[in-house]
Amino acid sequence: MSTLSLHDLKGISAFSNKIRVPTGHRLTFEGALKLRNLTTAQLPATGNEEGDVVYNSDTKNLSIWSGTAWSGSQDGSTADGAATSAKQLYDDGIVTSGKSWRYINTPNGGVKRVWCDFDTQDQFGKSGWMLVASYAVDYEWTFGAMTQSTEIGPTASGRQISSNLGDYDATMFRQTIDANVDRNLGASALADWYFYNSSAPRWKEWWAYGPGGADIYSGNNYSPYMYNDGGGTHDRQMLRPFTSAYNLKWGYNTSEQTHMSLCDATIDSQYPPNIPDSSGATANVTAIYWTALTTPGRFFSVYYQRYANGSTTSDGSMGILPTGNFTSNSAAGQDLGQANVHTGYDDGNRGTYIGGSASANMSTYNYNSGSSYGGLYWWVK
DSSP: OOOOOOSOOOOBGGGTTBOOOOTTOOOOOSSOOOOOEEOGGGSOSSSOOTTOEEEETTTTEEEEBOSSBBSSSSOSSSSTTOBSOHHHHHHTTSBOSOEEEEEEEETTTEEEEEEEESSOOOTTSOOOEEEEEEESSGGGGGGOEEOBSSOOOSSOOSEEEBSSOTTSBOSEEEEEEESOSSSOOGGGSSEEEEEEOTTOOBGGGGTBSSSSTTOBEETTTSSSOOBOTTSSBOOSEEOOOOSEEEETTTTEEETTOOEEEEESOOTTTEEOOOOOOTTSOSSSOTTOHHHHTTSTTOEEOSTTOEETTSOBOOOEEEEEOOSSOOTTOOEEETTOOOOSEEEEEETTEEEEEEOSSTTOOOOOTTOOOOOOOSEEEEEEO
């Protein structure tokens, strides 16, 4: 038997610097073999070949490159390897493409399977979206549903809203309209846009600033105020004011839009309705967004909020402004005519408008097409 003593073992450049053990031969180690040691954050996203193996010093396990992702590296492929978010998987280079189920250690539901999108990039070139709601009929999103801790799949069935991610810090709230979200989205979707808030409020804080039924954002009571098409203060219930909106379908940013007008029931007129949750209690009603988004079996809805006189608002609008000059208007949605996308109910009128170009504008109050383009899907990142 011969002995070969050396310090470095290198391949030949003509063969891509690879060393090969031919078929029928075996490389045996009587001493120890030490693999390359890397943390999860150090795992390379490029330059890998399927079957590459390293030792992950974070998980104390082997990580194997499947061709698209590193396994055994808190990649979310198993419950034991649950990740903190899809964004973390993308930012760490663990999963950088595709759409798939991933186990996520959610803040309110523990380890759950979540449908994730690693393909669609935001305006900063990043991805890692988590699905939090789906509605089979786009404009019926406002009806809402009892929230659930069970998984929500890529093809909408009825109305499903997660209670697992209410305390997740969400810089972006994205909405997609299409038949399903297991396909090319963004520019290829029927409609796809998001609201960006640089302060990263918790998901439940996008809807309300506190845990009470009256802790909702109102266009003339919560600063910065919301302005309508004519430049006046818009007294409507709204999402938390945000930094800007971005249309993934058409690839434009609108810094003019910093508000989303939801419905007529504001802090001045809103009265919590007597709609029971699944337990039969009446304390946790539709207006209490914080409870619904953190606790399963609680009613989440915009449409069924009520005025002090007992009537329901019968509203609920979502949308994004077109490109162009809208410096006097800070919002799209309820009782507003300017929109590149609009879906929901507005004063009893219903339907979805999707513009055929970046500058296409609905320019119609109380849009009433009565038609749906498909499902509506909500994501957070």
